[in-house]
Amino acid sequence: MNASQSHIVTLENVTKHFGAVRALGGVDLKVHAGECLGLVGHNGAGKSTLMNVLAGTLSPDHGILGIHGADLSGRYNVKAAGENGIRCVFQELSLCPNLTVAENARIFHPTLTGFGWKRRAGNMIREKLDEIFPGHGVHPDNVIGDLSIGKRQMVEIARAFTSTGAPLHLVILDEPTSSLDAVTSGQLLDFVRKVVNQGLSCILISHVLGEVLSYCDRIVVMKDGLVVETRPGADFTRDTLVAAMGNVVEQEEIEEHERREIQRGTTPIVVEARSDAQRDGAALVAHRGEIIGLAGLAGHGQTRMLLKVYDAAMRKRKSLKVDGPVALVAGDRQTDGIFHLWSISQNVGVRSLQSMIRHGLIDPDAEAALGRAWQARIKIRTPDMNDNILSLSGGNQQKALFARALASDAEIILMDDPMRGVDVGTKLEVYDLIREEAEKGRTFLWYTTETDELYNCDHTYVFRDGVIVADLPRDQLSEEKILHSSFKESA
């Protein structure tokens, strides 16, 4: 093998199959010292599989795996990855939910032992959180399971960059900003640039192409388990990157968020809700057929508001007005969204059971037909909808959750940052689907950490400290206004 010392990683012709599915079809990849390498590709292209190979959590079927010039093929595992200074921030976060932030940090550092280890681990993770995410609001004694998904993501990222003297050469970040708002995403990406300039290497996997284009030295494009293009970041434009991923997306489609104008008030109010802390009487109001955006910094009450509306619909609480059946697309799919032991079809159909009952039992043919219809409609990438849901890539799991809500009889769809990890081509199709459904009379309450998505909404409420601080119709929406409202001190 001709692996040079300046390459931290050299992969040659790496393959990986899961049963009949070819996840990696012979991948060549080099990671240089001191570079930020972007990795993009459609949902199911093989990005996470490749990163699991590098993290030592998956063994490839064939191929050469060289680290710092040494051929470690066949004897590479998680321990070897750690010893060679390779860490991974996984898309499906890997923190232990029943342990504290400090205890989770300790897991990476077996040398942190003896009297006071917990305090030292706590200080280490707090310092790293302060460095990457100033104002993060996480305490080392917080139990992971009690933190929001955004804060968990921050802890997992900070942990990957902690050091107790062992070498750290490469940090792999798989969709690291998927649950972070624009401000914390910016903090992370600036930090990545800083450490890369100091000689560390990072691999950044993201469906937010702007991040990859702005922050990566080189970009590798994967398609159907293969690397199809590798070029310096500066050589790509958004269009050429999208085209390399295999999506034919018209530029107008990217920028065009127009939909028919509906005059507010011409359809009845179906949701009217306010938080207990809201003193000025402002309320979140949704009329039938509207797409309502919930914006602001992550963790400022948007998810709480969606859950309040959901609870009101389920328990028929009188304090909130919620007219019509609701479905929720959960933001934290691993904890609140997917049924891990069920098939993809069962996961899609679970919110539509009433419509599938024949002679008192769920009709498996009806369930399979519903699954197939949504597989085609939303392009869930699998050879068989009867496979377990966990056999899907992250973005495809998210599509299945979307299908579950849209396939149901719900008239009001609550979406808690639902596009986490969904690729750019699919996102545009889902936006169209949402607009189509809204035009048929469905109402959407849509919390998103991606400002661009708000341009699909008729009306956006900005949240700060648990209350609504701005109420923006689509023609008044701008990123500046959202940020201004998100930070403005209370009067």
Ligand SMILES: Nc1ncnc2c1ncn2[C@@H]1O[C@H](COP(=O)(O)OP(=O)(O)OP(=O)(O)O)[C@@H](O)[C@H]1O
């Ligand atoms: N444990 C598994 N069992 C079966 N199939 C799997 C498994 N893990 C991944 N796959 C399949 O391998 C292929 C590549 O998946 P992978 O997760 O690497 O894609 P990805 O590019 O990371 O996608 P995403 O952008 O959605 O995260 C997909 O077809 C996926 O369904």
